[in-house]
Amino acid sequence: MTLFDPRQTVAAAPVVTAPAPVLPASAVAPPTTRSSTAATVLAIVGIILLGLLFLLVAAYLALALGPGAFVVCGLLALIPLAVVITAITLIDRWEPEPRPALWFALLWGAAASITIALIVDFSFEVAVELAGGDPGGVGDVVGSVVQAPIVEEGAKAAGILILLLVLRRQFDGPVDGLVYGATVAAGFAFTENILYFGQALIESGGVGLGFTFVLRGILSPFAHVMFTACTGVALGFAVRRKSRLAGVGLFVVGLGLAMGLHALWNGSTYLAEGIGGFFLLYLVVQVPLFALAVVFVVLLRKSERKLTRARLTEYAQAGWFSAGEVEMLSSGAARRQAQRWARTLPGDGRAAMRAFIRDATRLAFARQRLLVGRAGIGHAADEAELLVALQNDRLALAAASGVRLV
Helix, strand or coil, X not given: CCCCCCCCCCCCCCCCCCCCCCCCHHHXXXXXXXXXXXXXXXXXXXXXXXXXXHHHHHHHHHHHHCHHHHHHHHHHHHHHHHHHHHHHHHHCCCCXXXXXXXXXXXXXXXXXXXXXXXXXHHHHHHHHHHCCCCCCCHHHHHHHHXXXXXXXXXHHHHHHHHHHHHCCCCCCCHHHHHHHHHHHHHHHHHHHHHHHHHHHHHHHHHHHHHHHHHHHHHHCCCHHHHHHHHHHHHXXXXXXXXXXXXXXXXXXXXXXXXXXXXXXXXXXXXXXXHHHHHHHHHHHHHHHHHHHHHHHHHHHHHHHHHHHHHHHHHHHHCCCCCHHHHHHHCCHHHHHHHHHHHHCCCCCHHHHHHHHHHHHHHHHHHHHHHHCCCCCCCHHHHHHHHXXXXXXXXXXXXXXXXXXXX
16 A cells, blocks of 8 residues: 655645555454563663772772863763764664663773773773883883774774674664674774873863864864774675675774774874974875765765665565555655645644654665575564554554545
C-alpha cells in the first residue's frame, strides 16, 4: 500500500493502494525482543558504571586544577564538544544509532579511555624517572609521538569493539562505525581539553588559555574524531566481510591508520619551528587531511542511500513497497518532503511518518546483514518485527490522514 508518493505536491492527498506481500501477514509473527532488551540493559549498566568513573575523573581534575579552573575550563570544553556532537548527529540522521549506545560511547571516551591514558602516562613518567630522568627531552617526544597515539587510540578502539560485540544487530557498516568512533573520540577530547585548558591557565594565565583554546577548540576540534573514526570505519567495513580473518585485517589497518594520524598530529608540534611554522604545517598537512575526511564522509552517506534503495527495491518487487515509497525512502529531500506533509496531518501523523521511515531503513539494513553472511545475527527476527512495525505505521498514517485502506 502506498501512503506517500514523492512526485505529489505537499498539498496533494496521498495515494493508498492494497498491499501485495509475498508472505501473508499471518506468516509474519511478532518476534521475541529478548536479545535487544538484553543489549539495552547492558548498555544502561555500562552507562551507569562509566558515569561513576567519569565523576571520579572529574574529581581528580578538580583537585589537580582547582575548582575554579576546573569549572571555567569545563565550560570552555563544552564548546568544541557541542560542535562535534552536532556534526555527528548530522552524519547519523539516515539510520540513527540507539541513544544508549551513543551515551556509552561518549562516556567511554570521556572516562574509561582517559583513565587508561592517565594511568599509562603516569607509569611512563615514573619509568623515565627511575631510569635517570630525561635531560634531553627524548622521553617527552617518545611519550607524545609514540606512547600517546598507541595507548589513546587503543583505549578508544576498545570501546568501539565493546559496542560491536554487544550491539551486533545495530552495527551495520562504516557509517555506524564512524558515528561510534567519533562519539568515543568526542568524549575523550572533552575531558582532555579540560586538562589542557587548565594547565594553560595555571602556567600562562588567560593568554595561555586563549591560545590553547584556539588551537584545540577552534583549529582542531575534529582531530581526535578524525583519528578514531578510522578505527570505527574499518570495523564497519569489517562487519560486512564474510571472512573473519579479513575483518581482523581491516581492523588492524584502521587502528594503525588512527595511530599514525595521531602521531603525525602530535609530531607536527616538534617538526614546526615556532608558531609560524606550526600554522604552515597545519595548512599544508592537517587542512587537506580534514578536507579528504569530509569528502569520505559524504561518499559514505551516499552509499547508505544507495544501499537503502537497493534493499527496499527487493522488498518492493515482493510487494511490500510501491516504487514511489522506495523513491521517498531513498532520498533525503523526499523524506523531508514526506515529513512536511505528515506535519499537516492531525493526531500522530508526524510520529507515524517518522516511524515508517525509521522502520523501513532498519529493514533495509537487516536484509543487508543477510546478504553479507550475517544472517545469524537476528536477521529473521528483525525482519519479522520490522514488517509488523511497518504494517502498524501504515495503519497509523492512514488513520491520521483519514484515508480508507482499500
